[in-house]
Structure formats: C-alpha cells, structure tokens
Amino acid sequence: xxxxxxxxxxxxxxxxxxxxxxxxxxxxxxxxxxxxxxxxxxxxxxxxxxxxxxxxxxxxxxxxxxxxxxxxxxxxxxxxxxxxxxxxxxxxxxxxxxxxxxxxxxxxxxxxxxxxxxxxxxxxxxxxxxxxxxxxxxxxxxxxxxxxxxxxxxxxxxxxxxxxxxxxxxxxxxxxxxxxxxxxxxxxxxxxxxxxxxxxxxxxxxxxxxxxxxxxxxxxxxxxxxxxxxxxxxxxxxxxxxxxxxxxxxxxxxxxxxxxxxxxxxxxxxxxxxxxxxxxxxxxxxxxxxxxxxxxxxxxxxxxxxxxxxxxx
Amino acid sequence: xxxxxxxxxxxxxxxxxxxxxxxxxxxxxxxxxxxxxxxxxxxxxxxxxxxxxxxxxxxxxxxxxxxxxxxxxxxxxxxxxxxxxxxxxxxxxxxxxxxxxxxxxxxxxxxxxxxxxxxxxxxxxxxxxxxxxxxxxxxxxxxxxxxxxxxxxxxxxxxxxxxxxxxxxxxxxxxxxxxxxxxxxxxxxxxxxxxxxxxxxxxxxxxxxxxxxxxxxxxxxxxxxxxxxxxxxxxxxxxxxxxxxxxxxxxxxxxxxxxxxxxxxxxxxxxxxxxxxxxxxxxxxxxxxxxxxxxxxxxxxxxxxxxxxxxxxxxxxxxxxxxxxxxxxxxxxxxxxxxxxxxxxxxxxxxxxxxxxxxxxxxxxxxxxxxxxxxxxxxxxxxxxxxxxxxxxxxxxxxxxxxxxxxxxxxxxxxxxxxxxxxxxxxxxxxxxxxxxxxxxxxxxxxxxxxxxxxxxxxxxxxxxxxxxxxxxxxxxxxxxxxxxxxxxxxxxxxxxxxxxxxxxxxxxxxxxxxxxxxxxxxxxxxxxx
Numbered sequence: 001x002x003x004x005x006x007x008x009x010x011x012x013x014x015x016x017x018x019x020x021x022x023x024x025x026x027x028x029x030x031x032x033x034x035x036x037x038x039x040x041x042x043x044x045x046x047x048x049x050x051x052x053x054x055x056x057x058x059x060x061x062x063x064x065x066x067x068x069x070x071x072x073x074x075x076x077x078x079x080x081x082x083x084x085x086x087x088x089x090x091x092x093x094x095x096x097x098x099x100x101x102x103x104x105x106x107x108x109x110x111x112x113x114x115x116x117x118x119x120x121x122x123x124x125x126x127x128x129x130x131x132x133x134x135x136x137x138x139x140x141x142x143x144x145x146x147x148x149x150x151x152x153x154x155x156x157x158x159x160x161x162x163x164x165x166x167x168x169x170x171x172x173x174x175x176x177x178x179x180x181x182x183x184x185x186x187x188x189x190x191x192x193x194x195x196x197x198x199x200x201x202x203x204x205x206x207x208x209x210x211x212x213x214x215x216x217x218x219x220x221x222x223x224x225x226x227x228x229x230x231x232x233x234x235x236x237x238x239x240x241x242x243x244x245x246x247x248x249x250x251x252x253x254x255x256x257x258x259x260x261x262x263x264x265x266x267x268x269x270x271x272x273x274x275x276x277x278x279x280x281x282x283x284x285x286x287x288x289x290x291x292x293x294x295x296x297x298x299x300x301x302x303x304x305x306x307x308x309x310x311x312x313x
Numbered sequence: 314x315x316x317x318x319x320x321x322x323x324x325x326x327x328x329x330x331x332x333x334x335x336x337x338x339x340x341x342x343x344x345x346x347x348x349x350x351x352x353x354x355x356x357x358x359x360x361x362x363x364x365x366x367x368x369x370x371x372x373x374x375x376x377x378x379x380x381x382x383x384x385x386x387x388x389x390x391x392x393x394x395x396x397x398x399x400x401x402x403x404x405x406x407x408x409x410x411x412x413x414x415x416x417x418x419x420x421x422x423x424x425x426x427x428x429x430x431x432x433x434x435x436x437x438x439x440x441x442x443x444x445x446x447x448x449x450x451x452x453x454x455x456x457x458x459x460x461x462x463x464x465x466x467x468x469x470x471x472x473x474x475x476x477x478x479x480x481x482x483x484x485x486x487x488x489x490x491x492x493x494x495x496x497x498x499x500x501x502x503x504x505x506x507x508x509x510x511x512x513x514x515x516x517x518x519x520x521x522x523x524x525x526x527x528x529x530x531x532x533x534x535x536x537x538x539x540x541x542x543x544x545x546x547x548x549x550x551x552x553x554x555x556x557x558x559x560x561x562x563x564x565x566x567x568x569x570x571x572x573x574x575x576x577x578x579x580x581x582x583x584x585x586x587x588x589x590x591x592x593x594x595x596x597x598x599x600x601x602x603x604x605x606x607x608x609x610x611x612x613x614x615x616x617x618x619x620x621x622x623x624x625x626x627x628x629x630x631x632x633x634x635x636x637x638x639x640x641x642x643x644x645x646x647x648x649x650x651x652x653x654x655x656x657x658x659x660x661x662x663x664x665x666x667x668x669x670x671x672x673x674x675x676x677x678x679x680x681x682x683x684x685x686x687x688x689x690x691x692x693x694x695x696x697x698x699x700x701x702x703x704x705x706x707x708x709x710x711x712x713x714x715x716x717x718x719x720x721x722x723x724x725x726x727x728x729x730x731x732x733x734x735x736x737x738x739x740x741x742x743x744x745x746x747x748x749x750x751x752x753x754x755x756x757x758x759x760x761x762x763x764x765x766x767x768x769x770x771x772x773x774x775x776x777x778x779x780x781x782x783x784x785x786x787x788x789x790x791x792x793x794x795x796x797x798x799x800x801x802x803x804x805x806x807x808x809x810x811x812x813x814x815x816x817x818x819x820x821x822x823x824x825x826x827x828x829x830x831x832x833x834x835x836x837x838x839x840x841x842x843x
Contacts, residue, residue: 031715033722038354040361041721042435042475042746042754044764048725050491082353083512084493093511152559164559165551262551262560264514272351272513275688275718 001305004313008298012291019290020072020283024065027279033057034081034277055081068283077284082276087284090269097167098265100177101257102250104185106243109192114239116193117200118232122223124205132197139194148187148260155183165262184261188254192246199242203235210234236307244300252289342542342842344823347557348835349571349815351549352516355505356493358433361475363743367835370534371518371545372413373479373499376404376423377471378535379745381592381831383648385471386535388527389418389480389500399462399785400445406453409525412482413504420449425486427457427470427478432490434476435764436752439782440469464784465751472752473534473833474745502526502538502838503545516547518837531839533593533831541825541841561586561818567842568819568826570835573690577633580818589817590636591832596645596747597626597692597810598755599699599739603769605729607681607708608736612674614805615658619670620706621699622662623811629694630813637813643753643798645744645812650791655799659808667706680709682730684738686717695739695810724766738766739810745833750781750797755807771804 035051036043052058056067071078077087120129156164162183168176207213208231216230217223255267266285273281304311348367354360357369378388387393391407410418424447431441443463450456457466470478481499488494497505503518510516526537548566551557554573560566562583572580572588581588601608601617608614623639631637640646641653641660653660681703685696700710711730715723720738728734747753756778757763760770777800781793801807819826824841 031719031722033725036722036725037718038360040363040365040475041740041742042361042765044435045725045727045766046764047433054491084354084495085512090512093514149555152556156563157559160563164563164565165556166548166560166565167550259553260556262548262553262556264511264550268550269513275716276353277718277722 001302001313005298005302008294008301012294015294016287016290019287020069021065023283023286024068025061027277027282028061028064030277032277034279037276038081068280072287077287078280080273080278080281082273082278082281087280090281091266091284091288094264094266094269096169097258097263098251098254098267100170100181101184101188101254101263101265102247104181105188105192105250106247108185108189109196109246110243112189113193113196114200114232117197118204118227120197120201121204121208121231122227124208129201132201136194136198139190142190144187144191144256145260147190148184148257151183151187152260165260167261167263167265180261180263184257184263187260188250188257195246196239196242200232200235200239203238204231207231207235233307237304240300240303240307244296244303248289248293248296251292252285341544343544343546344542344568344837344840344842345546345548345566346568346837347551347560347566347570348547348549351513351552352547353512354493355497355510357479358430358476358490359493363475363834366475366477368505368516369477369479369499370834370836371501371503372497372505373477373481373501374410374418374538375471375477375479375534377467378533379471379473379833380532380535381833382532383593383745383748384535385467386529386532388471388535389423400459402457402459402466403450404455404457405451406455407525407527408453410453410500411523412500413498413521413523414482416482417452418480418500419452419483420455422483422486423455423480424449425483426480429481429486429488429490430476430478434472434478435754435757436465436469436472437476437478439751440466443782462783462785464782464786464790465749468749468751471535472745474743477834500524502540512549514550516549518545518547519543526838531825531828533833534836538836538838540838545837558818561820564820566820567823568817570817572816572818574631574633574636574816577636577816585821586818587821587826589819589826589830590814591817591830593744593832594645594812594814595741595743596640596643596812597630597695597739597741599695599737599808599810600724600755600767601769601805601807602730602734602736602767603806604727604761605734605736606679607674607676610674610676611804612670613676613708615803616667616670616674616706616708617703618659618802618805618808619663620667620702621659621808621810622702623659623809625702626695626698626810627813629698630692636816637811639811640809643755643801643807643809644748644750644794648744648748649787650749650794652791652795652798654795655802658802662702664705671707676708678709680711680730682711682713682734682736684720684723684735685712685714686720687714689717692739692741696737699737699739727761727768741813743832743834744812750778750794756797756801758804758806767807769804769806771800771806774800774804774806 035048038051039048080087116132120132123129152164155161166180168180170177216226255271258265258268270285350364352364354365357365375388376390377385380386389406390404393404395402431437443459445460446458448456485494485496502521502524504521506517520540520543526539529536531537557569558576561569601614627637641656642651644650683696683700686693700712703710724738726734730736754765758769758771758774761768777797784790784793817830822843825839829840
C-alpha cells in the first residue's frame with residue numbers, strides 16, 4: 001500500500017511538468033495581450049509597449065518559461081499581472097468559498113442520491129424508479145444558471161428565506177456561512193443528484209442480481225440489511241469514483257454558479273484571469289486544479305480498499 | 314430588587330440619559346454598491362481604467378473639479394491668480410488639507426503628483442509640453458510657469474475622467490510613472506481599508522473623519538464632498554446583471570452603478586427602487602484604421618460617414634426610448650464645445666452619396682475587417698449595424714467575432730489586416746473623455762505616431778488642435794473646436810454613432826444619489842442611507 005502511494009505521489013511530478021509546459025504554450029498561442037488590458041481603454045500604443053516590457057513579455061518564450069519554471073521550483077507561482085498579488089495568495093483567498101461550496105454540494109448530492117438510487121434499484125421498473133429516472137433526465141437537462149435564477153426568484157425573492165447572493169466566511173459565524181451556501185449548493189447539487197442516483201441505481205441493480213444477495217436473503221436477512229450491507233456496499237466502488245470526479249469538477253468548474261450567486265471562488269478567479277490574460281494566475285490555477293485532480297483520484301483509489309477488501313495495492 | 318423596581322430604575326436611567334443628551338449607540342451605516350466592473354489596479358494614474366479612476370475619487374482629492382454644467386471649479390485650491398501675460402499660474406491650497414496618514418498636503422506633494430500624472434495622461438502630457446517649470450512656493454502654495462500661454466490649464470487640472478490628476482503624498486507620487494504605486498494614501502473623503510480589499514470580491518472604504526469638505530453644494534466632481542455614511546463596500550463579486558437586480562430588489566445591495574438596458578423597465582417598476590438617468594452620458598464611435606486599405610483612402614472613410622445613421626445603432630444597442638439621442642458633435646452634445654459645425658455628412662444617412670463615394674474612391678473590393686466583441690454587451694451590437702450599412706454602401710465586410718480582450722490587444726497592432734491587423738472597431742467613451750479637442754483621443758492625427766489606435770495623419774487637423782491649445786479666449790476656443798470638428802469630419806478620423814445614458818439604480822432608502830449620479834465618474838459623496 002505504501003509503495004503504491006509513493007509511486008502515485010512520484011507520478012505527480014511528470015503530470016505537473018506536462019501540464020505546466022502545455023498551459024504555458026497554449027496561453028502564449030491564444031490571442032490577447034495582458035499589457036493592452038492592463039493599460040485601459042484610452043492608453044496609447046507606447047504605454048502598452050512599456051507595460052509589456054515591465055511584465056517581461058517581450059522576452060523570448062524559452063526565457064519566459066525558464067523564469068517561471070525557476071520560480072515554480074521554489075514554490076512560487078509568480079505575481080498576478082492584473083492584481084499585483086502573489087498567485088498563491090490569490091488562490092488561498094478563494095479556497096474557502098470553493099471548497100465549502102463543493103463540500104456542501106457533494107454532501108447534499110450523496111445524502112439525496114444514494115438512498116434514492118438504492119430504492120429505485122430495489123423497486124426496479126416501478127413508479128418510484130420511473131419517477132427518479134424522469135428527475136434524472138430533468139437534472140441533466142436544466143442549465144445550472146436557469147435553475148439558479150428560478151431558485152433565487154422562488155426561495156429568496158418570493159419566500160424570503162435565503163439571501164440572493166454573496167458569501168460569508170466561516171469566521172463570520174456558522175449560520176451566515178451556511179445561509180449563503182445553501183442555495184448555490186442546492187442549485188449545483190441537482191445535476192450531481194441526477195448523475196449519482198443513476199450510477200447508484202445501476203450499480204445496486206447489478207449487485208442485486210448476484211449470488212451473494214440470494215444467499216443473504218436465503219439466510220433470512222431483512223431486506224434493508226440486504227440492501228445496505230450487501231448490495232450497496234458491493235456497489236460502492238463506481239459510486240465512490242463518480243463522487244471523486246464530482247469533487248474534482250466542483251473545485252475547478254463552478255464558474256456559472258459562482259457568477260450567479262456572486263461567490264468569490266476559484267471558478268470566478270479563473271474566468272477573470274482568462275479574460276484579463278493574467279498568465280501567471282491562469283498557470284497557477286491550472287497547476288493547482290491538476291494537483292487536486294491527482295489527489296482526489298489517489299484518495300478515490302485508496303477508498304476502493306475500504307469498500308472492497310479484495311482489492312490490494 | 315423586584316421586577317417593578319427594576320423597570321422603574323431602567324426607565325429613570327433612560328429618561329436621564331435622554332434629558333442630558335447622551336446619544337444612543339448608533340449602528341454603522343454601510344452603503345453597499347455594485348460597481349460597473351471589477352477593481353484590480355489601485356493606481357489611477359498608471360491605468361486609464363474607469364474602475365481605478367472611481368477608486369481614485371474615493372481616496373484622493375483633486376485641485377479642481379468639474380461641475381454638472383461642465384464648468385471647472387476649485388476643489389483643493391482655495392484661490393489662484395494668472396499673470397497678465399498668462400504664463401504664470403499661482404495657486405494656494407485650502408487650509409487644513411491633510412493626508413490619511415496625518416501629514417499636511419503641501420505644494421511639493423502637488424508638484425510631484427502633477428509631474429507623474431503629466432507623464433501618463435494624454436491631456437496632462439499636452440499641458441506639460443507648455444510647462445516651463447512647476448514649483449512649490451510655500452507650504453500650501455505652488456506655481457506653474459508656462460513657456461507660452463495655454464488655453465486649457467484649469468481644464469486639465471480639473472478634468473473629471475481618466476487619468477484624473479489626483480494628489481498624492483510626494484513620496485508616493487515620486488514612484489516612476491511606468492510602475493504602479495504600492496501605498497494608497499490620499500487626502501480624499503474616504504480611506505481604503507487595505508486589509509479588506511480582496512480583488513474580485515470586495516473593496517471597503519471608510520469615512521475619512523478629518524476630511525474638510527468645501528462649503529459649496531455638491532455638483533459633479535466639484536463642491537462639498539460630504540460623507541454621510543460610515544463605510545462604502547464595493548461588491549466586486551456580483552457581476553451577473555440578473556443577480557445584481559435580484560440583490561437590489563431583495564435589499565442586499567443599495568446601489569447598482571450600471572443597470573443593464575434589458576432591466577431598465579422592470580427595475581423602474583420596482584417599488585423600493587429608484588432608477589436614475591445621469592445628465593452626462595457616453596458616445597459610441599467606430600474607429601477607422603487609417604494605415605491600411607480601404608480606410609487609408611479618405612473617400613472610403615467619408616462614404617462610411619455618409620452611410621451611417623446614428624438611429625439604427627442607438628436603437629439596436631440601447632433600445633430604450635429616453636436613454637439615447639443622436640448627436641451631431643464629436644465633443645458630445647450639451648457640453649461647451651458640443652457644436653454641430655461641419656457635421657452635415659453624418660447627420661443623416663445618405664446611401665446614394667455613400668455609394669457614389671465608394672465608386673469614386675476606386676475601391677478594389679478589399680474586405681473591411683470589422684472586429685466585433687461578443688462578450689461586451691454594452692457595444693456588441695454596433696458592429697452588426699455598421700457591417701450592414703457598409704455592405705449597402707458597396708463595401709465588402711469581414712465581420713470577425715472575438716472577445717473584448719482579444720480586440721483590445723489586436724487594435725494595438727499596426728500590421729495589415731491580412732497579417733493580424735484590423736480595419737475598424739467600435740467603442741464607447743464617457744463624455745468628459747472626448748469633450749474637447751485636447752483630450753478627445755480620436756483626434757490626434759500624427760500618423761503612426763498618433764497615441765491612440767487608428768493612426769490618422771493630417772497636418773491641418775494638428776494645426777487646428779495646436780491653435781485650440783494656445784487659445785485662452787473662451788469664445789474663440791469654441792469657434793476653434795468647431796473648426797477642429799469640421800476638419801475631423803473632412804478627413805473622417807472616426808464615425809460618431811450617437812449618445813446614450815447609462816442608467817443606475819438605488820434603493821429608496823438611499824438619499825442624495827440623484828446628485829451623485831452625474832455621469833462624469835462614479836462618486837460616493839453626498840449620499841446618505843436611512
């Protein structure tokens with residue numbers, strides 16, 4: 001097991017190196033000049049050129065890459081062109097909102113979808129199963145921003161239960177923190193509920209057809225014990241995989257939700273950085289997201305051992 | 314003590330406190346504002362970005378301001394004199410001006426600030442070309458000596474939009490102009506709470522308790538900058554227009570600085586909200602690239618002017634009656650230089666004339682590369698209308714869609730369109746940025762040396778602009794502005810597309826916003842909150 005973890009950790013190095021080279025080159029190939037954006041609308045060509053020199057953008061690409069790589073090896077992701085703040089500091093500022101939103105979304109999604117998916121598999125072909133599958137299609141089909149606007153209109157504007165927008169840090173108190181997170185998390189969780197419910201249903205359905213389920217029932221175990229301790233436990237590996245992918249996607253890809261609910265998270269930072277051609281920030285964020293993906297995948301792989309003792313590393 | 318006695322004691326104590334005028338603890342008044350964009354750069358001299366300018370108005374003060382009638386009024390300056398030969402300006406500062414760090418504002422601070430501003434701003438640069446010497450003549454006085462008379466000294470010092478000559482402490486103003494400042498100390502009505510500034514999230518300003526506003530009524534960027542709230546919070550994360558409106562209706566924010574046109578009617582009907590239309594607006598324009606075919610030919614450019622009609626542009630882009638109007642002046646209508654001299658060619662679309670001019674120009678079918686920003690809703694529809702009208706006039710148009718940031722990068726390129734350059738783009742300017750021949754960025758005509766993109770070349774236009782800069786008589790300046798405009802239309806430097814007002818919205822609990830929504834810039838003094 002330790003050897004497996006060590007191998008996986010070592011594999012992070014080439015993954016990050018490839019990501020670093022690719023992101024660096026891709027950014028330089030895309031149109032757009034950070035200096036022109038920084039200078040403002042009324043700036044002259046000369047002012048833009050002066051800013052390019054200040055940022056070192058007139059240097060040859062290998063030199064720029066070398067400087068960035070040197071900084072990165074010292075744990076420094078550089079300074080944002082746009083905000084004049086260290087990229088690590090910018091990412092740190094945005095971690096709490098994004099992780100909080102991702103965590104609550106996954107908690108809601110798992111708490112709702114796993115029981116529903118299990119029940120649907122148990123009552124395969126019945127009205128509950130059909131209803132859940134219909135909801136699942138709905139969950140996949142409705143764009144997040146539409147759902148967000150509808151929920152804001154209903155829950156915030158009409159019922160007055162929750163705020164429309166914003167984010168309160170945990171340090172400002174637990175209730176304000178939760179109050180501002182619930183609506184965006186519910187909005188985001190719908191698609192994950194749909195996805196996880198389908199995966200759970202399919203996995204549990206497959207498990208229910210196995211011999212050990214028949215054996216468990218033959219032993220006289222109650223249906224709930226059969227479902228939870230035999231069917232669901234054996235169906236957990238694909239469910240854990242989808243949850244892992246969901247976490248990784250939520251950390252880097254909740255741009256629309258963060259925009260609709262004005263949450264200053266990593267997704268919003270990524271969009272701002274891309275629009276401003278803030279190369280150091282984009283590079284830092286993509287490296288960070290890669291790291292999150294690798295870490296989440298490692299945790300998911302390790303969790304298989306817990307769910308299925310037959311798996312050995 | 315029994316309950317009755319306790320209540321009696323509380324009542325007596327409360328009565329005594331009331332009788333002796335002991336004030337009850339007052340809740341902090343916080344004004345929450347949704348600005349028109351994100352604030353990233355805190356140096357309003359280094360960049361021309363409007364958000365940085367607005368930040369500047371929060372924490373810095375200016376020597377002069379511009380009132381709602383576009384007149385220059387003293388602000389930090391108490392009084393000033395001009396020598397008979399109009400070459401020496403002596404200024405005395407108001408007593409009691411101080412920076413947030415407690416240091417007094419001195420003539421040396423002013424001189425250093427003006428020098429840095431003059432090295433960055435186009436109008437400031439024009440002024441500096443006249444300046445022989447700037448010096449502090451006392452702790453609270455300074456002098457500007459000119460090489461020759463200049464007609465826009467006060468207009469430059471009181472210019473309300475980017476770059477505004479904000480006054481900073483000398484040690485900060487001595488930062489090289491091409492480097493951003495890192496310390497944000499001003500003498501303005503608010504102070505930045507640096508620890509609470511989170512780019513992309515929020516910027517927080519608190520009232521400067523030592524600020525001494527002028528006695529005059531607030532007007533534009535001039536007059537008394539009275540602060541009636543304890544704190545102003547700019548919500549930088551709330552950028553989705555629909556979410557902004559929902560937050561305003563739900564009483565989570567107090568002001569939306571820039572209300573989307575699509576929401577104008579809905580928000581106007583909301584009970585707890587008032588919609589404001591600033592008196593001073595913005596002007597749309599399309600800019601020609603004079604370096605490359607077909608717009609290196611004046612006849613083709615004039616053909617476009619003849620083809621364009623401002624109404625379809627305004628209707629397509631703004632679409633709300635009462636928020637737009639055609640305007641014949643390149644200096645914006647209703648301003649001191651907003652004359653219509655020489656504007657006949659663009660006052661009404663004349664497609665026959667346009668087609669005739671295209672034919673006479675010898676146009677060879679070179680496509681016009683017209684850049685269209687797909688992500689900037691404020692100007693995104695203008696290129697569609699421009700393309701249609703140019704096609705009707707007989708030009709081939711290559712309408713290229715891109716994001717705004719790609720456009721601003723590409724427009725700086727002088728290469729031919731086939732090598733990644735361009736022929737035309739459309740944009741919008743706030744009125745104060747274009748309202749005279751000195752600061753209107755579309756008018757300098759020095760070919761490839763022209764500071765702003767498009768690079769027209771016309772010696773006559775440059776002569777007229779220079780004459781305007783030297784002229785000190787107001788009436789003659791208006792006449793010269795007319796001449797500049799006439800020549801600009803003759804050579805077709807650009808195509809003005811009419812004017813519009815960017816509405817703002819505020820909760821009814823906010824007072825004084827009618828005066829604050831002047832349109833010169835976004836300022837937050839004179840505003841109270843119940």
